[in-house]
Amino acid sequence: xxxxxxxxxxxxxxxxxxxxxxxxxxxxxxxxxxxxxxxxxxxxxxxxxxxxxxxxxxxxxxxxxxxxxxxxxxxxxxxxxxxxxxx
Numbered sequence: 001x002x003x004x005x006x007x008x009x010x011x012x013x014x015x016x017x018x019x020x021x022x023x024x025x026x027x028x029x030x031x032x033x034x035x036x037x038x039x040x041x042x043x044x045x046x047x048x049x050x051x052x053x054x055x056x057x058x059x060x061x062x063x064x065x066x067x068x069x070x071x072x073x074x075x076x077x078x079x080x081x082x083x084x085x086x087x
Contacts, residue, residue: 016045018052018076025052025069025076033067041069049079 017028027043027050034042034049036059042051057071 016043016048016050016078018050020052020073020076022073023070025067025073027052027067027069028065030065030067038071043067047081051077051079053077 015029019026019028029045030043031046032044034044036042036057038057039055040051040053041057042049052069052073053075054071054073057069059067060070061068
């Protein structure tokens with residue numbers, strides 16, 4: 001990927017961005033928390049959604065569309081609405 005394409009991808013605020021390891025996750029561009037439990041967290045980034053699955057989830061920080069989650073992270077899934085419009 002060329003630098004210009006990479007920069008435009010990095011600045012796309014309509015896409016959720018997830019940085020994770022097995023114990024922590026940072027989710028950026030979050031519009032709303034849709035569902036949270038000890039084993040799952042689903043957030044909305046407009047027409048796109050991210051679901052983390054694992055155990056013992058705790059939201060450590062919420063700041064300007066960014067969530068820092070602590071817990072045992074086993075799976076990350078991305079979804080989008082079935083609208084015909086694309087972001």
